[in-house]
Amino acid sequence: MSVGEYQKLTPFSKDLEENWGKPPGNLNSDGENLIVYGKTFGNVFVGVQPSFGYEGGMGSLLST
Numbered sequence: 001m002s003v004g005e006y007q008k009l010t011p012f013s014k015d016l017e018e019n020w021g022k023p024p025g026n027l028n029s030d031g032e033n034l035i036v037y038g039k040t041f042g043n044v045f046v047g048v049q050p051s052f053g054y055e056g057g058m059g060s061l062l063s064t
Helices: 003-009 013-020
Strands: 038-041 044-047
């Protein structure tokens, strides 16, 4: 998914940048796009739950 498509589908994406950084980031990314793991079956998409930061540091899993 392109960064532009992500920003269009996620109108609050700017609010997430404070904690997660600018997209596409380093995790689940090819450096230019966000990688969304899954498979499409007709008009149904079955996706894999994305990782939530433990690769980038355990502190990012904690909420305040």
